Amino acid sequence: MSCDIAATTQAAIDTYGRTATLKRTILGTYDPVLGTEGNSVVINYLCKAVQVDPDKSSFASSYEIGDQVVDIAAASVDVIPDITTDILMFGLNEWRIMGVDTKYIGETKIRHRMHLKQ
Numbered sequence: 001m002s003c004d005i006a007a008t009t010q011a012a013i014d015t016y017g018r019t020a021t022l023k024r025t026i027l028g029t030y031d032p033v034l035g036t037e038g039n040s041v042v043i044n045y046l047c048k049a050v051q052v053d054p055d056k057s058s059f060a061s062s063y064e065i066g067d068q069v070v071d072i073a074a075a076s077v078d079v080i081p082d083i084t085t086d087i088l089m090f091g092l093n094e095w096r097i098m099g100v101d102t103k104y105i106g107e108t109k110i111r112h113r114m115h116l117k118q
Contacts, residue, residue: 006110010073013111017048020070021089022077047076049090052113062098068116074102074109081112088116 022045028038049070054063063069070090072081081088081100088095095116103110 003108005105006073006075006108009111010075013048013050013071013073013076017050017072018091020047020049020072021045022047022072022079022081022086023089024079024082024086026085045077045079047072049088054115063115064117066118067098068095069113070116071111071113074111077112080109081114088114090116093118 024043024045026041026043028040030037049072052069052071054067054069068090070088074080080102081097083097083100086097088097095118097114098117099115101113103113
């Protein structure tokens, strides 16, 4: 049953969503001998995102006018979005991820709801 819900969520977001890219930056490691930091790597996860009405209970303390709340299907990305390393390219804009609420049914991830701020 949870796989059916995940597939239905994926299909709905693919049908009604806009193209988005979840960008994860992995910082290079610090070399104490050289005193330098290695190159950072950016991994892009292409997905679709659907703008939703803000959930007052989840993001009420930090939601401001101009912020957005979007859903992406969990099946469309291999990772759970991380507020410390990830940004979301949504539309023509780059958005900082301020909060993530991942919905599970059993062990299956269904969707990630993200609070975005420019």
